Amino acid sequence: xxxxxxxxxxxxxxxxxxxxxxxxxxxxxxxxxxxxxxxxxxxxxxxxxxxxxxxxxxxxxxxxxxxxxxxxxxxxxxxxxxxxxxxxxxxxxxxxxxxxxxxxxxxxxxxxxxxxxxxxxxxxxxxxxxxxxxxxxxxxxxxxxxxxxxxxxxxxxxxxxxxxxxxxxxxxxxxxxxxxxxxxxxxxxxxxxxxxxxxxxxxxxxxxxxxxxxxxxxxxxxxxxxxxxxxxxxxxxxxxxxxxxxxxxxxxxxxxxxxxxxxxxxxxxxxxxxxxxxxxxxxxxxxxxxxxxxxxxxxxxxxxxxxxxxxxxxxxxxxxxxxxxxxxxxxxxxxxxxxxxxxxxxxxxxxxxxxxxxxxxxxxxxxxxxxxxxxxxxxxxxxxxxxxxxxxxxxxxxxxxxxxxxxxxxxxxxxxxxxxxxxxxxxxxxxxxxxxxxxxxxxxxxxxxxxxxxxxxxxxxxxxxxxxxxxxxxxxxxxxxxxxxxxxxxxxxxxxxxxxxxxxxxxxxxxxxxxxxxxxxxxxxxxxxxxxxxxxxxxxxxxxxxxxxxxxxxxxxxxxxxxxxxxxxxxxxxxxxxxxxxxxxxxxxxxxxxxxxxxxxxxxxxxxxxxxxxxxxxxxxxxxxxxxxxxxxxxxxxxxxxxxxxxxxxxxxxxxxxxxxxxxxxxxxxxxxxxxxxxxxxxxxxxxxxxxxxxxxxxxxxxxxxxxxxxxxxxxxxxxxxxxxxxxxxxxxxxxxxxxxxxxxxxxxxxxxxxxxxxxxxxxxxxxxxxxxxxxxxxxxxxxxxxxxxxxxx
Numbered sequence: 001x002x003x004x005x006x007x008x009x010x011x012x013x014x015x016x017x018x019x020x021x022x023x024x025x026x027x028x029x030x031x032x033x034x035x036x037x038x039x040x041x042x043x044x045x046x047x048x049x050x051x052x053x054x055x056x057x058x059x060x061x062x063x064x065x066x067x068x069x070x071x072x073x074x075x076x077x078x079x080x081x082x083x084x085x086x087x088x089x090x091x092x093x094x095x096x097x098x099x100x101x102x103x104x105x106x107x108x109x110x111x112x113x114x115x116x117x118x119x120x121x122x123x124x125x126x127x128x129x130x131x132x133x134x135x136x137x138x139x140x141x142x143x144x145x146x147x148x149x150x151x152x153x154x155x156x157x158x159x160x161x162x163x164x165x166x167x168x169x170x171x172x173x174x175x176x177x178x179x180x181x182x183x184x185x186x187x188x189x190x191x192x193x194x195x196x197x198x199x200x201x202x203x204x205x206x207x208x209x210x211x212x213x214x215x216x217x218x219x220x221x222x223x224x225x226x227x228x229x230x231x232x233x234x235x236x237x238x239x240x241x242x243x244x245x246x247x248x249x250x251x252x253x254x255x256x257x258x259x260x261x262x263x264x265x266x267x268x269x270x271x272x273x274x275x276x277x278x279x280x281x282x283x284x285x286x287x288x289x290x291x292x293x294x295x296x297x298x299x300x301x302x303x304x305x306x307x308x309x310x311x312x313x314x315x316x317x318x319x320x321x322x323x324x325x326x327x328x329x330x331x332x333x334x335x336x337x338x339x340x341x342x343x344x345x346x347x348x349x350x351x352x353x354x355x356x357x358x359x360x361x362x363x364x365x366x367x368x369x370x371x372x373x374x375x376x377x378x379x380x381x382x383x384x385x386x387x388x389x390x391x392x393x394x395x396x397x398x399x400x401x402x403x404x405x406x407x408x409x410x411x412x413x414x415x416x417x418x419x420x421x422x423x424x425x426x427x428x429x430x431x432x433x434x435x436x437x438x439x440x441x442x443x444x445x446x447x448x449x450x451x452x453x454x455x456x457x458x459x460x461x462x463x464x465x466x467x468x469x470x471x472x473x474x475x476x477x478x479x480x481x482x483x484x485x486x487x488x489x490x491x492x493x494x495x496x497x498x499x500x501x502x503x504x505x506x507x508x509x510x511x512x513x514x515x516x517x518x519x520x521x522x523x524x525x526x527x528x529x530x531x532x533x534x535x536x537x538x539x540x541x542x543x544x545x546x547x548x549x550x551x552x553x554x555x556x557x558x559x560x561x562x563x564x565x566x567x568x569x570x571x572x573x574x575x576x577x578x579x580x581x582x583x584x585x586x587x588x589x590x591x592x593x594x595x596x597x598x599x600x601x602x603x604x605x606x607x608x609x610x611x612x613x614x615x616x617x618x619x620x621x622x623x624x625x626x627x628x629x630x631x632x633x634x635x636x637x638x639x640x641x642x643x644x645x646x647x648x649x650x651x652x653x654x655x656x657x658x659x660x661x662x663x664x665x666x667x668x669x670x671x672x673x674x675x676x677x678x679x680x681x682x683x684x685x686x687x688x689x690x691x692x693x694x695x696x697x698x699x700x701x702x703x704x705x706x707x708x709x710x711x712x713x714x715x716x717x718x719x720x721x722x723x724x725x726x727x728x729x730x731x732x733x734x735x736x737x738x739x740x741x742x743x744x745x746x747x748x749x750x751x752x753x754x755x756x757x758x759x760x761x762x763x764x765x766x767x768x769x770x771x772x773x774x775x776x777x778x779x780x781x782x783x784x785x786x787x788x789x790x791x792x793x794x
Contacts, residue, residue, distance in 0.1 A: 035380075038380065039377070039380065039383060042380075042383060042384065042387065043362055043366065043383075043387070046362070046387040046388075046390070046391060047355070047358050047359055047362050048355075049391050050358050050362075050390070050391055050394060050438065051351075051354060051355050051358055053391060053394050053395045053398060053442070054354060054358070054394060054398070054438060054441065054442040055442070056350050056351055056353065056354020056355070056357070056441065056442070057347040057348070057350050057351035057354070058338060058347065058350075059350065060441075060442060060443055060444050061330075061331060061334050061444075062443075062444030062446060063322055063327060063330050063331075064322070064327075064406065065321075065322060065323075065324065065327060066321045066322065066498070066501035066504070066505075067321065067322050067497070067501070068318075068319050068320060068321050068322070068496065068497050068498055068501070069316055069318055069319075069320075069322070070318060070319070070495070070496055071318045072314050072316070072317055072318045073314070073315045073316040073330065074311075074312050074313060074314050074315060075309045075310065075311050075312065075313045075315055075333055076311060076333070076337065077311060077333065077336055077337050077340065078308070078309065078310055078311055078336075079308075079309055079332060079333050079336035080306035080307065080308050080309070080332075081306060081307045081308075081309060081328070081329050081332050081333075082304040082305070082306055082307075082328075082332070083304075083305045083306065083307045084325075084328070086305035086307075087302065087304045087305045090302045090305055091298075091299040091302045092216065094298040094299060094301065094302050095216040095217075095295040095298050095299055096211075096216045096217065096218070097218060097298065098216065098217050098218065098291065098294045098295050098298050099217065099218050099221055099222055099223040099238055099294070100209050100214055100217045100218070100222045100223065100286065100291055101222070101223045101225070101233050101236065101286075101287040101290040101291045101294060102203070102222050102223070102224050102225075102284040102285060102286055102287060103224075103225060103226075103227035103284070103285045103287050104202070104203045104224050104225065104226050104227060104283060104284055105227050105228075105283055105284075105285065106199075106200045106201075106203065106226070106283060108280060108281065108283055109196060109199060109200050109283060110200070112273075112276060112277075112280070113189075113192055113193070113196065115276075116192065116269070116272065116273070117185070117189060119132055119272075120179060120185060120188065121185070123172075123175070123176060123179070124176055124179050124180055124185070126176075128169070128172075129168065129169065129172040133172055135271070135272050135275055135276075136175070136268040136269070136271055136272045137168070137268070137271065138271055171264070174264060175264065175265060175268055178262045178264070178265050179265070188260060188265070188269075191256070191260045192256075192269070194255075195252065195255040195256050196252075198243070199252075199283070202224055202237070202239045202243065202244055203224060203244060203282075203283040203284040204244055204245075204277060204282070204283050204284070205222075205241060205244040205245050205282070205284060206245075206278070206282060207245075208241050208245065209222065209241065209286075214286060214288075214291070215291070215292075215295075216295060217291065217295075219241065220240065220241055220242075221238050221239065221240050221241055222238070222239060222241060222244075222284075223236040223237070223238050223239075223294075224236050224237055224238075224239055224284065225237070227285065233287065233290040233293075233294075244284075252270060252273065252274075253266075253267075253270045256269055256270050256273075309329070309333070315329050315330055315333065316329075316330065319496065321498055321501055354441070357437075357438075357441070358438065361434040361437065361438065364430075364434065365430055365431055365434050368426075368427070368430050369427060372424075372426055372427060373423050373424070373427055376423065376427075381532075382531075382532075385530070385531060386419075386431075389415060389418070389419075390415070390431070390435060392411070393411045393412055393414070393415040393435055393439075394411075394435060394438055394439055394442065396410075396411035397409075397410075397411045397412055397439045397442075397443070398439070398442050398443060401439075401442075401443035401444075405508060406505070406508060407508070407512050408439055408443055408453070409452075409453065409456060409484065409509055409512045409513065409516070410512045410515060410516050410519075412432060412435055412436060412439060412453055412456075412457055413456060413457055413460055413477075413480060413512070413513060413516040414516050414519060414520060415431075415432060415435060415457075416428050416429075416431075416432035416457035416460050416461050417460055417461075417464055417473065417476065417477075417516065417517075417520045418520065418527055418531070419431055419432065420460070420461050420464040421464065421467060421520075421524075421527065421533065421535055422527070422531045422533040423533075425461050425462065425464065425465065428457075428460075428461040428464070429457075429458055429461040429462070432454075432457035432458075432460075432461060433454050433457065433458065436450060436453035436454040436457060437450060437454075439453060440453060448491040448492070448495060451487060451491060452484060452487045452488055452491065452509065455483055455484075455487050456480050456483050456484040456487065456509070456513065457480075459479065459480050459483040460476055460477075460480040460513075463475075463476045463479055463480070464476050466536050466581075466583075467535045467536050467537060468536040468537065468540065468583075469537065470521040470524065470537065473517050473520050473521040473524070474514070474517040474518060474521055475517070476517060477513050477514045477515075477516050477517020477518065477520070478513070478514055478517065480513040480516075480517075481509065481510035481511070481512070481513030481514050482510065484506070484509035484510060484512075484513050485506040485507070485509060485510040486506075488502060488505050488506040488509050489502050489503070489506050492505065492506075524537065528643070532644050533643075533645075534584070534643035534644075534645050534646070536583050538643060539583045539584060539586075539587045540583070542587050542590075542591075542642070542643070542646070543583075543586065543587045543590060547590075548640070549591060549594050549636065549637075549640055549642075550590060550591075552597060553593075553594055553597050556597040556600050557593075557596050557597045557600035557603070557605075557606045558606070559600075559603070559604075559605030559606040559607075559608075560593050560596045560597070560600065560603060560605055560606060562605070563593065563605050563706065563707070564589055564590050564591075564592065564593055565590070566706050566761075567589045567592070567699070567702050567703050567706045568585075568586045568587075568589035568590055569586075569757065570702040570705065570706055570754055570757045570758070571585040571586060571588075571589050571698050571699050571702035571703075572585055572586040572589075573753050573756075573757050574698050574701070574702055574750045574753040574754055574757070575694070575695055575698045577749050577750065577752075577753040578694065578698075578746040578749050578750060580693075580694045580695050580698060581695055584645060584646075584649075584695050585649075585695045585698055585699055585702075587646065588645075588646045588649040588650065588653075588695065588696075588699055589699055589702070589703075591633070591637060591642065591646055591650060592633065592649065592650050592653045592699060592703065593629065593633065594632075594633045594636050594637070594650075595628070595629035595630060595631065595632030595633030595634070595635075595636060595650075596629045596632075596633075598629070598632050599625060599628075599629070601613060602614065602622075602625050602626070603626075603629075614662075619662040619663070619665045619666035619669065619684075620662075620666065620683065620684075622662050623659045623662045623663075623683070623684050626659055626662070627659065627686055627687065630650065630651060630653075630654055630686060630687070631651075631687075633650045634647055634650050634651050637650055645693075645695075648692065648693070648696065649693075649695060649696045649699055651688075651689065652688070652689055652690065652691045652692060652693075652696040652700070653691075653696060653699045653700050653703055654686040654700065654703075655686060655688055655689070655690040655691055655700060655731075655734075655736040656685050656686055656687070656688040656689075656690055656734075656736070657685065657686055657700075657731070657734060657736060658681065658684055658685050658734075659684045659685070659686070662684060663679070663681065663684040666679055666684070667679060689739075690735070690736055690737075690738065690739045690740070691736060691737065691739065691740040691742075692739055692740055693740055693741075694740055694741060694742050694746070696740060697736070697737050697740040697742045698750060700731065700736065701727065701728060701731065701750060701751075701754065702754065704727045704731070705723065705724050705727055705754050705758065708723055708727060709723060709758055709761075709762070712762075715758070715762035717755070717759050720755055720758045720759055720762065721755050724751050724754050724755050724758070725751060728747060728750070728751050732747065
């Protein structure tokens with residue numbers, strides 16, 4: 001019988017064969033995913049920010065104080081340099097031409113005129129010269145005091161003294177008669193007002209101003225303004241100093257003689273005024289603030305004095321450390337080169353090259369992270385945090401490099417140590433070396449700086465493995481500082497730098513590394529919380545048996561606590577055998593069954609000889625109670641703020657395994673009742689997730705093996721090995737290890753380690769001659785454990 005099927009040719013048969021997608025097909029498939037596009041846009045945005053921080057379009061100014069150039073540095077473009085010394089000298093000359101500022105208080109002079117008028121009225125009304133009259137006489141005409149010895153040249157006989165008193169009496173009478181005339185006092189007041197008017201307007205100086213006393217300023221003229229008036233120093237009047245001095249200036253005696261008819265009266269008035277003016281406070285007060293303000297304004301008006309440099313002119317000599325003045329000249333030449341029109345195309349070229357460099361380094365680091373640390377790629381928060389740390393590191397390093405201390409090592413080393421703690425040594429090494437290239441490109445493109453930065457962070461990443469104490473962070477900082485010191489000295493000597501300058505630079509880098517160690521040690525709790533990582537230091541603190549959760553577990557469920565301690569010992573050794581974090585597994589094992597403390601009597605290890613409560617429950621209800629301890633444990637852990645890695649292991653330590661005992665029990669009940677619907681196996685499985693890390697997988701196996709080993713009546717090595725292999729194979733075939741990255745070789749290693757540990761637990765004892773034979777164990781009764789494995793208790 002013919003089937004009449006069409007015959008296909010060979011090319012058609014070949015075309016129907018579908019090959020697996022190639023690299024580019026997979027790439028485009030992944031690129032069309034929305035979450036991948038979000039991550040790519042975030043990385044590109046971070047690259048733009050990094051590009052803006054580095055500013056590659058401007059070549060960095062790479063000279064620093066103390067650097068000795070190997071050859072002469074010559075000018076490449078013409079420029080003008082501000083001569084600081086010449087500019088300061090010009091500013092000082094301008095400040096010396098400033099007028100001293102004085103504030104005038106003329107009220108004292110007005111009160112002096114009123115006092116003189118009152119005294120003159122008193123003199124006119126007196127018949128005999130009062131005591132105040134002597135102030136109107138020249139000093140040579142004043143009568144000597146009785147207790148004062150007379151000069152040897154003057155006659156002291158009574159007749160001579162009597163004649164002198166008569167002469168003074170006559171002089172007083174003449175002065176009195178001159179003022180007794182009608183209108184004489186009023187005329188004298190007007191004359192005094194006219195004579196003292198210039199002093200009321202400008203004041204009086206007792207001595208000329210000097211630079212030693214008042215600072216820089218003109219000694220020949222001053223600026224005067226009225227104190228307390230509406231006008232300020234800027235509205236003052238400039239007056240020559242010679243016009244303000246007593247005895248000079250406006251010639252007070254001449255003005256009085258010209259204004260007063262009687263020469264004798266003018267002479268007496270002049271002597272009285274001079275005696276008072278010499279003793280009264282000055283009418284002019286030096287205003288230091290206004291004068292200093294005028295000096296600063298004068299300095300500011302001075303244009304900088306610039307020195308011209310031609311191309312080819314030497315700016316710094318070879319093998320001589322650069323001074324501050326030379327650095328200033330080199331910086332001005334650098335700014336001049338950047339401002340030239342022909343530098344614009346090169347800026348575009350440098351900017352493009354810098355962005356390509358940043359994208360290349362980002363791509364390299366991203367690919368390495370994708371291959372080594374998928375948990376960073378899977379978490380958008382972790383990617384954002386990592387990019388933000390990288391940008392802040394470059395920004396702070398660039399800012400700190402501008403200082404003469406050159407502390408760009410601190411942010412980079414802090415970044416390297418932080419990433420090593422959070423994600424491991426390999427990730428820290430790659431990322432920190434990439435940032436070292438960017439930083440050296442930003443602060444000064446030279447090979448020596450790249451080697452120093454890269455070598456220092458590489459040393460820190462290599463030495464920073466498991467952190468069990470804060471002292472290790474300080475130790476790593478110290479050793480990294482030694483590496484930085486050695487690299488600084490070695491590369492500097494090869495470059496021909498002065499030893500003293502190299503020694504100081506090396507000490508700076510050594511000190512910055514130690515400072516970074518202390519900074520990381522102090523900020524470790526914040527880093528753990530922000531980066532969602534847990535260090536060995538925190539694990540050791542959590543592993544303390546005095547933890548409140550463990551103490552409550554001992555009180556409520558002592559059997560579960562004992563089970564957790566045994567599982568911790570097994571899991572720690574098994575995790576260390578494959579290079580996983582044994583301490584994390586140990587601490588997680590302490591807490592993995594804390595959810596059982598809410599209903600401890602429903603778990604076999606806490607029942608003792610009591611009746612099994614599951615005998616009166618349906619299998620589905622028992623399954624719900626057994627499964628609930630995982631969710632309850634995770635909730636308790638979150639309530640007590642346990643680290644997220646431990647919470648993850650609590651949720652994953654059963655994966656999606658089947659609660660075998662109650663599932664089979666439900667099957668038996670279903671067989672007895674043919675009207676019941678088929679069982680849903682998923683209803684008897686844990687909700688998961690499956691183990692996502694090797695540590696969670698190790699704890700799953702250790703938990704199952706520890707529980708199942710208690711069912712062995714005679715735990716011989718052969719039976720123990722068979723039990724471990726059976727449970728491991730069951731978990732493997734059930735797909736529980738599909739998402740944790742555990743390979744078959746590591747699974748085999750874990751099995752061998754668990755077998756050795758269990759054999760050590762159930763080792764035999766030598767019977768002593770007088771010991772009584774042990775009774776045979778009774779038949780065991782099978783009751784459920786939380787592992788889904790039948791656990792026998794004698």
